[in-house]
Amino acid sequence: MNTNNNVYTVIYTSIVVVIVAAVLAFVASKLGPAQDANAKAETLRQMMSAAGIKPTEELYAAKNAEILQLYADNIEEAYTIGLDGEKNGELSISQDKIELVSKLKPQHKAILAEGDATLPVYIFKGGIAVIPIYGAGLWGPVWGYIAFCPDCYTIAGAFFDHESETPGLGAKIKDEAWFREKFIGKTVEWGETPAFRLEKNVEATGATNAVDAITGATMTSKGLNEALNIWFKAYEKHFGLGAFFNMLEGLSEAETVNDNEEE
Amino acid sequence: MAQKLKETILNPILKGNPITVLVLGICSALAVTVQLKGALVMALSVIAVTGLSSLVCSLLRNTIPNRVRIIVQLVVVAMMVILVDQILKAGEGTYAIDKQLSVYIGLIITNCIVMGRIEAFALGNKPIPSLLDGIANGLGYGLILVVVAFFRELLGSGTLFGFRVLPEAYVPNNLVILPPFALILLGCIIWVHRAIDKDLQEN
Numbered sequence: 001m002n003t004n005n006n007v008y009t010v011i012y013t014s015i016v017v018v019i020v021a022a023v024l025a026f027v028a029s030k031l032g033p034a035q036d037a038n039a040k041a042e043t044l045r046q047m048m049s050a051a052g053i054k055p056t057e058e059l060y061a062a063k064n065a066e067i068l069q070l071y072a073d074n075i076e077e078a079y080t081i082g083l084d085g086e087k088n089g090e091l092s093i094s095q096d097k098i099e100l101v102s103k104l105k106p107q108h109k110a111i112l113a114e115g116d117a118t119l120p121v122y123i124f125k126g127g128i129a130v131i132p133i134y135g136a137g138l139w140g141p142v143w144g145y146i147a148f149c150p151d152c153y154t155i156a157g158a159f160f161d162h163e164s165e166t167p168g169l170g171a172k173i174k175d176e177a178w179f180r181e182k183f184i185g186k187t188v189e190w191g192e193t194p195a196f197r198l199e200k201n202v203e204a205t206g207a208t209n210a211v212d213a214i215t216g217a218t219m220t221s222k223g224l225n226e227a228l229n230i231w232f233k234a235y236e237k238h239f240g241l242g243a244f245f246n247m248l249e250g251l252s253e254a255e256t257v258n259d260n261e262e263e
Numbered sequence: 264m265a266q267k268l269k270e271t272i273l274n275p276i277l278k279g280n281p282i283t284v285l286v287l288g289i290c291s292a293l294a295v296t297v298q299l300k301g302a303l304v305m306a307l308s309v310i311a312v313t314g315l316s317s318l319v320c321s322l323l324r325n326t327i328p329n330r331v332r333i334i335v336q337l338v339v340v341a342m343m344v345i346l347v348d349q350i351l352k353a354g355e356g357t358y359a360i361d362k363q364l365s366v367y368i369g370l371i372i373t374n375c376i377v378m379g380r381i382e383a384f385a386l387g388n389k390p391i392p393s394l395l396d397g398i399a400n401g402l403g404y405g406l407i408l409v410v411v412a413f414f415r416e417l418l419g420s421g422t423l424f425g426f427r428v429l430p431e432a433y434v435p436n437n438l439v440i441l442p443p444f445a446l447i448l449l450g451c452i453i454w455v456h457r458a459i460d461k462d463l464q465e466n
Contacts, residue, residue, distance in 0.1 A: 003325075003326065003327070003328045003329065004328055004329055005328075008328060009328040009330060009331055012326065012327070012328055012335075013328075013331055013334065016335055016338055017338060020339070020341075020342045023346075024342060024346070027346060027349055027350075028349060031349050031350065031352070031353035034353035034354075034355075035349070035352045035358075038352065038353070038354075038355060038358040039358075042359075042362075060359070140365075163362075163365055164365050166440070166441070167419075167440050168297075168420065168435065168437055168440035168441075169437070169440070
């Protein structure tokens with residue numbers, strides 16, 4: 001057969017492409033659920049690491065099914081809020097149908113200008129609130145999860161991840177436990193600009209809303225700093241106000257205690 | 264016949280090593296050799312892609328129209344690469360490694376070894392020798408990858424497969440982690456290889 005014939009060439013390539021497309025479509029549809037489950041478990045691991053549910057190594061050693069179980073056991077409430085700080089949706093937390101708004105990608109940066117958003121808030125047992133952040137590192141996206149104490153003001157924990165930051169430099173945001181542990185006990189100054197500072201030599205100033213940037217990872221640190229501040233701005237109305245009410249509640253409780261003592 | 268088969272398998276690993284002798288597939292050798300685990304998965308992925316692509320192209324070799332053969336090869340290789348990537352993403356244990364290797368799994372398609380072996384060997388040989396040739400070339404590539412990754416992880420992080428080997432007092436060398444050091448290391452490997460194998464030395 002003359003394989004150099006035009007008709008043969010066109011038919012041959014068409015058939016090859018159709019077969020390959022069919023194989024890939026079939027495999028993608030078969031493996032899709034497993035991939036989604038992996039991605040979801042990964043997100044849950046990172047959120048629970050930030051919330052301090054279990055040490056990060058244990059979370060990463062656990063099977064996907066155990067992670068779902070652990071999440072279902074520890075989550076109390078999950079909802080979305082708008083930029084006005086008001087609730088605008090609920091996220092399912094039942095174990096077989098866990099809903100997440102894990103990556104904020106489409107809303108990155110433009111979010112503050114648009115005024116329309118669905119920002120997820122995950123409340124774990126003990127009133128620990130976890131929010132995701134998303135931004136640009138040196139080589140690719142960086143993201144993370146910040147957990148707040150019930151006072152909505154003190155950071156209870158953090159977890160950061162990245163797609164392709166330089167190993168040994170920018171990748172330290174994920175690899176080095178001491179980096180994320182530095183955030184524990186720090187505060188976010190809601191309403192101020194910047195609300196948080198991840199910069200060079202800021203810890204020495206004694207500020208509680210500051211963590212020193214990583215040496216040799218200037219661009220990654222800058223990107224993360226920007227990401228933190230963008231999302232803190234976006235969540236400001238929710239937590240800033242929440243913190244205010246919590247404080248009032250705390251004061252009134254203190255008063256009742258005092259009253260009781262006087263009696 | 265047995266002799267020829269043996270040569271098909273051994274040649275790419277030693278005398279005709281794709282990285283140290285043919286200097287193909289250098290880019291990914293620099294990029295994914297920071298940690299042994301990643302390098303090993305990358306090596307296995309490349310072995311699977313070179314082997315299977317060579318097999319399929321060899322099966323099709325008498326039907327492929329000559330004028331579009333590169334395109335057909337590319338489609339076959341691309342399919343294999345996507346399959347490997349999808350399977351890695353779906354495995355519970357391999358998901359994290361796939362994430363770590365990120366784009367480099369997808370970039371196997373640009374690895375000259377794959378297309379090079381199909382053009383040079385698979386299109387002119389029967390399926391089984393082609394499969395073996397593909398696997399052997401993947402092995403030759405993987406071997407160098409693992410050697411480079413061994414030194415880079417050891418000196419750059421003080422660990423092997425994530426386990427601490429060097430004492431905590433060892434200060435990791437940041438240069439080792441960056442791609443230029445992989446190139447230096449690769450140069451040293453080529454040097455050693457040539458010093459041992461006199462046939463490779465030019466006059």
